[in-house]
Amino acid sequence: xxxxxxxxxxxxREFIERAAASGFEALVLIDGGIRRGTDVLKALALGASLCMxxxxxxxxxxxxxxxxxxxxxxxxxxxxxxxxxxLGVRRIAELGPDLLVPR
Numbered sequence: 001x002x003x004x005x006x007x008x009x010x011x012x013r014e015f016i017e018r019a020a021a022s023g024f025e026a027l028v029l030i031d032g033g034i035r036r037g038t039d040v041l042k043a044l045a046l047g048a049s050l051c052m053x054x055x056x057x058x059x060x061x062x063x064x065x066x067x068x069x070x071x072x073x074x075x076x077x078x079x080x081x082x083x084x085x086x087l088g089v090r091r092i093a094e095l096g097p098d099l100l101v102p103r
Contacts, residue, residue, distance in 0.1 A: 028049045029049060029050055034052070037083060038080075
């Protein structure tokens with residue numbers, strides 16, 4: 001299995017499409033640009049396998065220690081749940097690029 005890791009100030013549709021078209025069974029990790037739960041959903045809808053959210057964790061840790069990290073994770077969970085409800089999606093597997101509106 002090939003692993004693609006994208007580290008930048010935001011992921012792009014082109015990167016994820018390139019990774020998917022590589023012809024390999026690929027695991028696409030997004031490491032950068034994830035600040036909100038909706039960013040996680042966008043990346044997953046575009047084909048990412050998972051998202052890393054280190055900076056928000058570190059902010060929570062700096063402000064309130066372990067409780068701050070738990071709060072950040074709770075905020076992400078609530079944002080993801082709310083956005084999935086607004087999209088009419090019940091499972092992550094139902095996400096796809098057809099749900100996104102290009103800028």
